[in-house]
Amino acid sequence: MRLTNHPILGEAEARREVTFTFDGRAMTGFEGEPVAAALKAAGVVVHRYTKKNRSPRGVFCAIGRCTDCVMTVNGRPNVRTCVTPLEDGMAVATQYGAGEEAK
Amino acid sequence: MTRYDVIVVGAGPAGLSAAAEAAAAGARVAVFDENAKPGGQLFKQIHKFFGAKEHKAKIRGVNIGAELLAEAEGLGVTVFLNAPVMGLYKDREVLVRHADAVRRYKGDAVVVATGASENMLTFPGWTLPGVTGAGAAQTMMNINRVKPGHRVLMLGSGNVGLVVGFQLLQAGCELAAVVDAAPRVGGYGVHAAKLARTGVPFYLSHTVVRAEGTDRVTGVVVGQVDDTWNVIPGTEKRFDVDTICIAVGLSSSTQLLKMAGCALRDDGAGWLPVCADDGETSMARVYAAGDVSGIEEASSAMIEGRIAGAAAVRKLGFVTEEALAVRMAELESALESLRGGMFAPGRRGKIPDKTDEGLPISASLLSRGYLDDAEVDQYPGVKKTAGIRPVIECTQNIPCNPCRDACPKGCIKVEGGIVSLPVYDEKAGCAGCGLCVAACSGQSIFLVDDDTGGGAAEVTIPYEFLPLPGEGERGVALSRSGAALCPAEVVGVKQSPAYDKTALVTFRVPQEFAMKARFWRKEAVV
Ligand SMILES: Cc1cc2nc3c(=O)[nH]c(=O)nc-3n(C[C@H](O)[C@H](O)[C@H](O)COP(=O)(O)OP(=O)(O)OC[C@H]3O[C@@H](n4cnc5c(N)ncnc54)[C@H](O)[C@@H]3O)c2cc1C
Ligand code: SF4
Ligand code: SF4
Ligand code: FES
Numbered sequence: 095m096r097l098t099n100h101p102i103l104g105e106a107e108a109r110r111e112v113t114f115t116f117d118g119r120a121m122t123g124f125e126g127e128p129v130a131a132a133l134k135a136a137g138v139v140v141h142r143y144t145k146k147n148r149s150p151r152g153v154f155c156a157i158g159r160c161t162d163c164v165m166t167v168n169g170r171p172n173v174r175t176c177v178t179p180l181e182d183g184m185a186v187a188t189q190y191g192a193g194e195e196a197k
Numbered sequence: 198m199t200r201y202d203v204i205v206v207g208a209g210p211a212g213l214s215a216a217a218e219a220a221a222a223g224a225r226v227a228v229f230d231e232n233a234k235p236g237g238q239l240f241k242q243i244h245k246f247f248g249a250k251e252h253k254a255k256i257r258g259v260n261i262g263a264e265l266l267a268e269a270e271g272l273g274v275t276v277f278l279n280a281p282v283m284g285l286y287k288d289r290e291v292l293v294r295h296a297d298a299v300r301r302y303k304g305d306a307v308v309v310a311t312g313a314s315e316n317m318l319t320f321p322g323w324t325l326p327g328v329t330g331a332g333a334a335q336t337m338m339n340i341n342r343v344k345p346g347h348r349v350l351m352l353g354s355g356n357v358g359l360v361v362g363f364q365l366l367q368a369g370c371e372l373a374a375v376v377d378a379a380p381r382v383g384g385y386g387v388h389a390a391k392l393a394r395t396g397v398p399f400y401l402s403h404t405v406v407r408a409e410g411t412d413r414v415t416g417v418v419v420g421q422v423d424d425t426w427n428v429i430p431g432t433e434k435r436f437d438v439d440t441i442c443i444a445v446g447l448s449s450s451t452q453l454l455k456m457a458g459c460a461l462r463d464d465g466a467g468w469l470p471v472c473a474d475d476g477e478t479s480m481a482r483v484y485a486a487g488d489v490s491g492i493e494e495a496s497s498a499m500i501e502g503r504i505a506g507a508a509a510v511r512k513l514g515f516v517t518e519e520a521l522a523v524r525m526a527e528l529e530s531a532l533e534s535l536r537g538g539m540f541a542p543g544r545r546g547k548i549p550d551k552t553d554e555g556l557p558i559s560a561s562l563l564s565r566g567y568l569d570d571a572e573v574d575q576y577p578g579v580k581k582t583a584g585i586r587p588v589i590e591c592t593q594n595i596p597c598n599p600c601r602d603a604c605p606k607g608c609i610k611v612e613g614g615i616v617s618l619p620v621y622d623e624k625a626g627c628a629g630c631g632l633c634v635a636a637c638s639g640q641s642i643f644l645v646d647d648d649t650g651g652g653a654a655e656v657t658i659p660y661e662f663l664p665l666p667g668e669g670e671r672g673v674a675l676s677r678s679g680a681a682l683c684p685a686e687v688v689g690v691k692q693s694p695a696y697d698k699t700a701l702v703t704f705r706v707p708q709e710f711a712m713k714a715r716f717w718r719k720e721a722v723v
Binding site: 095098099103106127128134135140141149150151152153154156157159162177 | 314324325326329330332333336339341343345367413661663698700
């Protein structure tokens with residue numbers, strides 16, 4: 095899913111690779127990219143399940159407006175992953191409801 | 198509380214232009230943007246812009262953004278990022294949330310350039326992961342450099358849907374179809390034709406019946422609508438897609454203006470601030486510029502920004518009334534020229550059936566996204582001459598003329614205003630340099646040599662995909678509708694800094710296909 099080369103944008107610039115976890119699974123991404131981008135690149139599309147109907151949500155606006163992409167990051171719920179820069183060692187988890195069930 | 202001469206909300210093309218204009222006159226200017234990066238929509242726009250030279254036509258949006266930011270910063274403008282403006286109050290006080298604290302600022306003038314947000318469309322399954330805004334897809338692929346999906350359905354055939362659709366192809370995604378409930382393609386014909394010739398089908402008068410999938414999109418069902426927008430039973434079609442991209446229009450982000458108490462008016466499609474010609478709202482020295490004052494283009498947003506910036510510094514006494522008048526005349530004429538043509542904001546979506554030149558407007562282009570082969574010859578950009586010649590398939594009046602400026606031989610004329618159709622002047626003697634092909638923002642110019650010997654013809658097309666074909670590579674030539682026509686061997690691939698990343702691919706086809714073949718694909722011939 096990564097665009098390493100692009101007809102207009104050219105080669106992607108080298109970025110520092112970091113490791114993080116998604117629901118406990120180890121993954122890699124680039125430091126400073128939005129958490130949502132690292133997840134997308136790894137094929138993760140479900141970010142959370144709503145409280146009411148347990149219906150899945152993923153990235154919708156990608157600019158921090160819609161809150162569809164919120165997850166539990168480092169134990170803190172409701173983090174908008176599309177505008178949160180990825181850091182080395184981050185623990186990212188699927189959010190259920192308002193995050194009250196986050197471990 | 199910190200005071201500035203001019204405070205600008207939003208660092209998009211409108212905001213940065215307002216800031217640069219004001220700072221150039223000597224004002225102390227601060228710009229606040231909630232984003233981590235400046236530029237607003239500009240940095241996602243990797244295509245060459247329309248317009249004329251003074252509107253930065255032919256330059257890719259992303260490069261315009263970089264230029265504008267450098268200009269503003271060079272003039273001493275302070276740009277605060279990650280700084281959402283939460284409130285605008287009387288006496289032009291603004292409240293800004295910084296990472297560490299909420300701070301108050303006061304501007305002697307304030308320019309609100311908050312842009313627009315995407316409209317949504319609801320249908321069964323619309324909340325599933327995989328349904329995204331077109332802007333989100335752009336952010337993912339052009340900023341984050343991650344593919345938004347593998348196979349995508351585009352909902353909306355306006356310029357945003359068409360441009361993002363093309364960008365999806367450039368990112369290596371498949372585009373299953375462009376779907377629009379309206380009976381006509383909403384955006385420029387040249388943008389639609391770029392997609393159609395690669396084989397993307399258009400479904401006009403169609404809407405989404407439902408998105409399929411339990412945890413993510415696995416497919417989509419669309420159906421044809423009748424006059425009352427209801428789906429006609431039996432017309433449903435299903436596509437295997439993992440992504441549905443929504444591009445059904447934008448709405449001005451007027452929250453801040455509304456909260457401040459600026460007068461708003463209902464323009465039929467949404468609420469817009471009531472503004473004077475220079476952008477001043479009902480609040481003294483509070484200006485609105487760019488998409489927030491009415492959805493248009495980055496080109497017009499930049500001029501509106503400059504107009505607001507110029508008006509503000511005049512009010513604050515930085516420039517004389519005479520200097521302002523001169524500048525305003527310049528800016529207003531630039532804005533006027535952009536607002537012409539068949540898609541002009543004043544036309545409100547009413548499509549004429551003839552061009553300004555009195556030629557028929559292609560119904561095929563409007564309903565299927567491509568010109569019918571039989572229609573092409575009637576346009577002034579298409580004339581049969583011996584040897585290599587440009588074939589300009591630009592058939593709607595749109596504000597654009599870089600083709601004219603590109604030709605060193607003067608073969609291309611756009612006369613009587615920039616919305617006129619480009620004319621090929623066959624007497625000028627085309628040298629086959631290809632500069633017009635690369636410069637055309639709509640990728641609608643081709644070079645054709647009808648007779649290169651042995652019953653063959655050569656066609657040169659603009660090509661912005663990877664991998665680039667190599668000389669001698671065999672594939673198939675595709676028609677304007679994307680149908681495979683005949684085997685075609687690539688006989689030339691040209692790249693040059695002057696082409697700005699658009700490659701020129703020349704392929705050889707039997708003569709009868711010279712005026713039919715408009716794309717090339719690597720593919721075994723069936
Ligand atoms: C796919 C696509 C293709 C396009 N193609 C073209 C083209 O070919 N040619 C062309 O001329 N135009 C094109 N446009 C249109 C163009 O991008 C927009 O018209 C233009 O960006 C509008 O500029 P703006 O400055 O008004 O708003 P924006 O670019 O939207 O910028 C607004 C800025 O304000 C910020 N903001 C909003 N609210 C706040 C707040 N409360 N506090 C702080 N900051 C805030 C936002 O973060 C943003 O950075 C295209 C648009 C799209 C989506
Ligand atoms: S190929 Fe060169 S000379 Fe010929 S029309 Fe285009 S720009 Fe002019
Ligand atoms: S042919 Fe000229 S006017 Fe038409 S899209 Fe291309 S550059 Fe613009
Ligand atoms: S996707 Fe909308 S806030 Fe993140």
